[in-house]
Amino acid sequence: MSAIRKKLILVGNGMAGVRAIEHLLKLAPEAYDITIFGSEPHPNYNRIMLSSVLAGGASLDEIVINDLEWYRSFNIQLYTGHTVTSIDPVERKVHTDKGITASYDELILATGSNPFMLPIPGAEKEGVIAFRDIKDTQIMQEVSQKYGKALVIGGGLLGLEAARGLLHLGMEVSVVHIHEYIMERQLDESASVMLRKELEAQGMKFLLKKQSEAVLGKKRVKGLLFADGSIEDADLIVMAVGIKPNVELARSSGIEVNRGIIVNDYMESSLPGIYAVGECAEHRGIAYGLVAPLYEQGAVLAKRLAGVPTEGYAGSVTSTKLKVSGVDVFSAGQFTEQPGTKALRFQDETDGVYKKLVIHGDKLIGAVLFGDTGDGAQLFSMIKKGENIKGREKELLLGISADALAPKGNRLEGMADDEIICGCNGVSKGAIAEAITSGGCTSVGQIKACTKASASCGGCKPLVEGLLQLYAGEAAVTVKEGICGCTTLGRDEIVAEIKRMKLMTVKEVMNVLEWGNEEGCAKCRPSLNYYLGMLYPEEYIDENESRFTNERYHANIQKDGTYSVVPRIYGGVTSPAELIKIAQVAVKFEVPLVKFTGGQRLDLLGVKKEDLPKMWEELDMPSGHAYGKTLRTVKTCVGSTYCRFGTQDALGMGIRLEQAFERLNTPGKVKLAVSGCPRNCAEATIKDFGVVAIDGGWELHIGGNGGVHVRATELLCVVKTDDEVMEWASAFLQYYRENAGWNERTAQWVERVGLDSIKQALESREARLALQERIQKTLSLTTDPWKQIVNTPELRKNFEPISLPETV
């Protein structure tokens, strides 16, 4: 008989708590029934990478650490969008804001931190935000589309990464800092000044020694008033002035708290069966704000819960690295001089390099590097180990890095096995070497999947690459990066293998092509689902669970967890009767906001998940597919029917295109537009496929994009008739479907493969007709997802609210 599982609850679905669960599942997979509550409406994601999302280096989809399938595969009961509001430590129960009560044997609090918001008048105004989560990131992205000027208060790590992201989004950005030099918590003055100059060269402005006094504006922020009486205009203010551990839940439940929840070396709080990890925990007087120590805490806690002996957590020395492209800054340990310490400095103003080592006795206790941070990991390792560096001080200052990454006889080779390469994830050189030599890893992606090295901030990637060269030699050189960390195969190889071996399911592809991770990840599962659907439109059954939430629910999830409903309105043309119907549905379901979209549709926002099928039923209109990687909208101008400049019927052409291609699955979302004359009022030249009327015909444009990376289209060809427009559009879209990578928009794809190669592929009529035939086959097999759900009781059930007994 199997042992009865104990009930484990994790409060906080963030980086530290879920990492502890990952460890626990490895140590004692059968020991607990696990329930996780998280306030955010998302699965566990890499908060660190929000800076990259803002700076355009990653998409939100890419930063998911564990997708919903992961929770399902370990039978973890996940409640996203649920905040635990109280704990009853006597009855061992927790209660959530949504009325759920759950009992536990063991309870982990991993509630993270709250951003510190300056308590100045006007701080509550619209346009004043923090930078902590996906919601904040999305607000910044949205604001940057409408407004021009941002102020970031706080010149620390977070503030500078936010400022860099906002610059990337096209805003004018000034950083307001209270001290005379930025990042004073991580850098000395020399490094700080060099950093500021570099950031100024990138376009960032600085307002130093400025004390913010009040936020100006009526409802929305207009500016910032400083204590010296000066005023700075602003459309957006981001506060990045530090964080405070989120301890309210613990405090109100009678758990001992100071700045954080007080824990011992085993992460135990003052109450039995209740533990704390992450930024909310205070260990030996310190509440950490970086992932490396939090992951160390998680590993200790997992051992404790699994009954595996552990020496406990003894505290951490930390290092930081600013994640701003083009700038290399590193800082670790005690970097300012104190009585009894001595400092060695090296400065090369020509090459913009600065290094400082702080030594106490014979030991290195701190370091600051600017411009050349290649030695950071090794210096950090020496600091952590308290290594005796007597006689090697100058060598360390001047250049471990010169030969650190050389392929042969290098410093990496001489490094001890227990030296930490990936600070974020605590992965040693030995663990990486083992993954390469015994685990067969031959790419950074595989090492990441196997050891987690380079999975967080990515700062250690050069060292991981160096080790790969060292241990895998030739094999590493020939290895390419796969579509994700689960495989070394690229998109084209995967598609070719699927065709060659006639692989028919996602699971089969992963098995046969020897995926490193048998469950796949949030990147490869949807990719494979797309490729299989594209290759076998008739046989392949779409895997709903491999799609993202929006596509699964056929509606866009909003930041408050509600959804939006956008019915299809062909060419943006509607009728009074249709408008009355939409209005009636909006009134009946108490839709809080009705708005026109940029693509000439009506967006009903703020809809509860359980109302979606009922609304679709009453609307009785096709899905506008505003949520998927598919044809979105065909924007039109009024064209020759009404406009005196119009030479062609843009409305008719737009409606024809939309009716032809609606419901088409594509690698990335696809937007079309048709303008009735070269004045181009429908903005067809920033669309994936744009049609512009000219005297006696149509120009066909491809590969345009609005949004963050604006790209104008390139002219594909000029045609005479409407039927030719349809033929070329069909051929182009099918060629894109068959050749682009999943999640690759036409703009990126056209840029990558070049206009000429596409022209060549579509040049012959025969080729176009063959592509047209294939797209029509696919289209003939599609159905409207809303209708399908409305008419299938089994599918409707997915939208019902989860009803739970009072105690689970």
Ligand SMILES: Cc1cc2nc3c(=O)[nH]c(=O)nc-3n(C[C@H](O)[C@H](O)[C@H](O)COP(=O)(O)OP(=O)(O)OC[C@H]3O[C@@H](n4cnc5c(N)ncnc54)[C@H](O)[C@@H]3O)c2cc1C
């Ligand atoms: C933009 C940005 C960039 C960063 N870059 C780096 C970096 O490069 N390197 C680095 O080391 N660190 C970085 N950090 C810091 C790092 O992200 C945090 O240290 C880490 O995420 C903390 O993990 P945590 O699990 O303690 O808290 P979190 O990841 O914040 O998770 C806590 C979760 O608990 C939820 N929660 C809180 N209360 C409740 C409740 N009562 N009920 C249910 N759920 C609750 C919260 O909503 C949150 O989702 C960065 C942070 C940000 C914001």
Ligand SMILES: NC(=O)c1ccc[n+]([C@@H]2O[C@H](COP(=O)([O-])OP(=O)(O)OC[C@H]3O[C@@H](n4cnc5c(N)ncnc54)[C@H](O)[C@@H]3O)[C@@H](O)[C@H]2O)c1
């Ligand atoms: N690359 C990374 O490692 C990274 C990146 C982002 C965030 N983080 C972490 O996220 C957390 C939050 O980052 P943070 O930068 O907000 O915290 P922080 O405490 O490190 O820095 C806050 C900065 O704001 C300044 N400041 C304080 N009050 C001010 C005021 N009134 N006006 C202007 N400036 C003021 C401080 O002098 C300080 O330099 C930290 O734990 C940080 O380590 C790390």
Ligand code: SF4
């Ligand atoms: S694009 Fe030409 S036809 Fe269309 S509305 Fe503008 S001016 Fe009129």
Ligand code: FES
């Ligand atoms: S050091 Fe951050 S991912 Fe390795």
